[in-house]
Amino acid sequence: MPRILTLFLLSFTVLFLGCPNDDDDSVAGEATVEVNFRALFGGEDLQLFSERYDYEANDTRLLITLFQFYVSDLQLVPTDGGEPITLTEIELVRWNESSDPATLSFSYPDIPEGSYTVRFGLGVKRELNDKNPNEFAADFVLNENEFWNEMARYVFTKIEGNAELEGDDLFDTPLSYHIGKNDFYVTLDYPNATIDVSAELNNDIDFTVDVERMMVANATTFADFTNEDTRIVHNPNSPVSAQLWANLQQAILLIR
Amino acid sequence: MWRVLGLLIAGMLAWLLLSNLSNPAASTEVAENPVAEPDDFARILYPDDNPTSAAGLDLGRRLFYDKGLSANGTVSCASCHRPELAFTDGLPLAMGIEGRRSTRNVPGLTNIGYNHFSLFWDGRSPSLEEQALHPLTDPNEMGGHWPDILDYLRADGEYVSAFSVAFDLSDDVEITPELVGRALAQFQRSLISHQSKYDRVLRGEAEFTAQELRGWAIFFDRAEEGGEFVDLPTAECAHCHAAPHFSNQQFFNNGIDQAPQLTEFADPGRGGVTGSVSDNGMFRTPSLRNVALTAPYMHDGRFTTLEEVLEHYNQGGEYAPNRSPNVRPLGLTKQDKADLLVFLQTLTDEQFIQQQITDARQVGYELEIKK
Numbered sequence: 001m002p003r004i005l006t007l008f009l010l011s012f013t014v015l016f017l018g019c020p021n022d023d024d025d026s027v028a029g030e031a032t033v034e035v036n037f038r039a040l041f042g043g044e045d046l047q048l049f050s051e052r053y054d055y056e057a058n059d060t061r062l063l064i065t066l067f068q069f070y071v072s073d074l075q076l077v078p079t080d081g082g083e084p085i086t087l088t089e090i091e092l093v094r095w096n097e098s099s100d101p102a103t104l105s106f107s108y109p110d111i112p113e114g115s116y117t118v119r120f121g122l123g124v125k126r127e128l129n130d131k132n133p134n135e136f137a138a139d140f141v142l143n144e145n146e147f148w149n150e151m152a153r154y155v156f157t158k159i160e161g162n163a164e165l166e167g168d169d170l171f172d173t174p175l176s177y178h179i180g181k182n183d184f185y186v187t188l189d190y191p192n193a194t195i196d197v198s199a200e201l202n203n204d205i206d207f208t209v210d211v212e213r214m215m216v217a218n219a220t221t222f223a224d225f226t227n228e229d230t231r232i233v234h235n236p237n238s239p240v241s242a243q244l245w246a247n248l249q250q251a252i253l254l255i256r
Numbered sequence: 257m258w259r260v261l262g263l264l265i266a267g268m269l270a271w272l273l274l275s276n277l278s279n280p281a282a283s284t285e286v287a288e289n290p291v292a293e294p295d296d297f298a299r300i301l302y303p304d305d306n307p308t309s310a311a312g313l314d315l316g317r318r319l320f321y322d323k324g325l326s327a328n329g330t331v332s333c334a335s336c337h338r339p340e341l342a343f344t345d346g347l348p349l350a351m352g353i354e355g356r357r358s359t360r361n362v363p364g365l366t367n368i369g370y371n372h373f374s375l376f377w378d379g380r381s382p383s384l385e386e387q388a389l390h391p392l393t394d395p396n397e398m399g400g401h402w403p404d405i406l407d408y409l410r411a412d413g414e415y416v417s418a419f420s421v422a423f424d425l426s427d428d429v430e431i432t433p434e435l436v437g438r439a440l441a442q443f444q445r446s447l448i449s450h451q452s453k454y455d456r457v458l459r460g461e462a463e464f465t466a467q468e469l470r471g472w473a474i475f476f477d478r479a480e481e482g483g484e485f486v487d488l489p490t491a492e493c494a495h496c497h498a499a500p501h502f503s504n505q506q507f508f509n510n511g512i513d514q515a516p517q518l519t520e521f522a523d524p525g526r527g528g529v530t531g532s533v534s535d536n537g538m539f540r541t542p543s544l545r546n547v548a549l550t551a552p553y554m555h556d557g558r559f560t561t562l563e564e565v566l567e568h569y570n571q572g573g574e575y576a577p578n579r580s581p582n583v584r585p586l587g588l589t590k591q592d593k594a595d596l597l598v599f600l601q602t603l604t605d606e607q608f609i610q611q612q613i614t615d616a617r618q619v620g621y622e623l624e625i626k627k
Contacts, residue, residue, distance in 0.1 A: 048534070049532075049534035049535075049577075049578055050534050063577055063578075065578065065580070065581065096506070097530075097535075098530070098532045098534035098535055099530060099532055133298055133500075134295065134296055134297055134298045134500070135298075136298060137298060137299070137301070138298040138299060138300065138301050138370065138372055139301055139372055140298075143298050144504075145498035145504035145505070145506075147498070147499075149476055149478070149481075151481050152480070152481060160580075160581045160582070161581060162577060162578075162579065162581055170516070170575060170577075171577040172575050174579075174580075174581030174582070174583070174584045175581055176495075176581040176582055178495075232581075232584070234477060234480050234490070234492075235480040235481075236480075237482075
């Protein structure tokens with residue numbers, strides 16, 4: 001009973017303290033920033049499971065069933081040289097259900113108005129990659145069953161799908177690329193694009209990421225589906241992993 | 257002025273509050289969660305409106321084993337979720353009152369509290385609280401009707417008392433289906449297995465045999481890292497059956513039915529819930545904890561033994577355009593499959609099973625053999 005009374009009085013006092021500002025839902029000079037990742041295939045919105053995509057090699061078509069990657073330390077860097085603002089320490093950007101929209105949005109409130117550039121780490125930064133899933137909350141993004149094992153750690157990116165190789169309308173050739181290791185972690189910086197955050201503006205930061213670009217470096221260098229060793233790749237030390245990881249960095253573009 | 261005054265009062269009250277917290281007698285209002293969780297697992301996510309208490313858990317257990325909740329008093333939750341079979345029933349398809357058959361195999365409940373996504377094979381239920389209510393009134397399961405179930409509970413003085421204590425009720429009319437679901441969920445969140453040989457090996461309390469170790473390495477694709485396992489095959493199991501609970505809680509077509517057109521699946525599974533034809537033939541990845549006790553296997557219980565399951569995956573499954581790309585011909589030898597089998601048996605937790613049987617007997621459960 002004394003505790004209930006105390007809590008009541010404390011609440012009453014907090015109410016007093018809050019009165020001078022209680023007509024402000026947001027702090028002046030702050031805004032919400034939306035970071036959007038739009039998945040594409042060949043420039044068109046990615047549609048998992050349903051869309052059949054033409055692929056680089058003759059007569060090959062693809063059905064994509066999963067595409068995902070981790071983003072660490074998504075930051076806004078003030079153009080005046082101030083301290084970076086970390087929007088999130090880690091995010092899993094994942095398209096894995098047929099109903100997933102092409103654009104996945106992540107919302108970050110209470111960002112001070114100002115001019116910034118944006119940067120993020122592609123993959124799971126070492127500080128987090130060294131931790132086991134049980135060290136995080138069960139619904140944390142590093143508890144999404146993307147943990148390989150105590151040696152290989154978290155999978156940074158995945159593409160899965162089925163290919164039609166024989167022109168028979170059967171998508172019966174499985175593709176599965178699971179990639180990631182500490183050495184792959186890289187910061188993607190976009191210093192030439194200024195982002196003005198203002199309570200008066202639409203504060204969207206839009207990225208596109210093209211799955212085809214991740215698999216196709218150029219007309220002569222692309223993921224080969226004719227060989228199982230190059231279409232089922234779960235080994236981070238495989239040359240295919242390194243190639244696709246390099247491609248992914250090029251496949252992510254800042255649109256605004 | 258007001259702010260200064262408020263700050264002074266707040267300081268005094270904060271001091272008073274801290275004084276109360278340091279007084280054990282003042283802290284007895286908060287019910288302590290009686291469920292001990294192992295450090296090896298990320299903590300269970302308890303709903304804010306249904307924390308587990310000893311009274312709620314005991315009530316949930318009693319409800320779980322009570323045949324009186326069914327339409328004709330013959331079937332309890334435990335009739336299908338039998339503790340001696342890791343909370344399955346040994347049948348291909350669930351059997352309800354009067355021998356009525358469901359269309360799906362009974363999923364096990366080991367570590368079910370760690371599943372914080374959706375439940376049932378098709379994921380149609382968002383929470384344990386909500387899920388627990390389905391079988392009670394499903395005509396092919398317990399076949400009950402809520403007015404009758406509530407009358408039954410309100411007429412039992414022990415139930416009225418147990419609900420009152422567990423949920424701070426003042427009148428038996430406050431017993432509701434929602435509270436029945438909450439109590440059942442509290443009990444199910446207590447079903448934690450972490451004493452299998454697999455767990456003990458991870459903790460350094462036991463060692464795998466050479467064959468179990470090979471099976472473990474094949475299961476977890478350890479050849480990818482080279483070293484001593486580099487010559488072993490990769491069975492791709494852990495992509496879906498991810499440790500520590502051996503399920504990633506997601507939905508896949510694991511290739512058990514041929515369906516060149518996605519409309520050809522006899523059971524649409526996940527697609528029946530989402531309405532998306534692309535999800536047809538997909539089912540939630542079941543946990544493999546205690547899997548040696550939970551035969552038969554798959555959503556329709558079509559595989560009688562684990563050997564049949566392993567052979568299915570070794571063959572690569574039947575064609576459908578949405579078949580998981582991780583289901584493909586594996587080229588496992590007879591020895592590889594034997595190794596995998598002994599590894600899967602290390603996921604059996606006898607201590608957990610025996611404790612659950614003991615607890616169940618205390619509320620009147622009798623072991624039975626179904627044919």
